[in-house]
Amino acid sequence: QVQVVESGGGSVQAGGSLRLSCAASGYTYSSYCMGWFRQAPGKEREGVAVIDSYGRTTYTDSVKGRFTISKDNAQHIFYLEMNSLKAEDTAMYSCAIDPRGAACYVGRAESEYKFWGLGTQVTVSS
Secondary structure, eight states, X not given: OOEEEEEOOEEEETTOOEEEEEEEESOOOSOOEXXXXXXXXXXXXXXXXXXXXXXXXXXXXXXXXXXXXXXXXXXXXXXXXXXXXXXXXXXXXXXXXXXXXXXXXXTOOGGGOOEEOOOEEEEEEO
């Protein structure tokens, strides 16, 4: 059984940094598309960044140049490095994995992802 657990959220001041982690246990697929999502209060969940099993990445426009998605294949851990944080980055951040791995890009339908974590809260104060 695959379990996905996020960690690393917290409260920071604007301009600060956080690194989120997404640990996938029980995962034996060689290909995947992994995505970070966020949902702010009163807003729809949005895709933030994705990475596939080849290491290819895409980002939503609002985080380009500030966020970096990466992976540790050996540990099945995915990261989201967030720098120059803004108040508008405040949200619940979740990660999700699609073991098929095809057509991996930010903005793909959430229904394409099979395994989801519960999320970690990020709060940025201005």
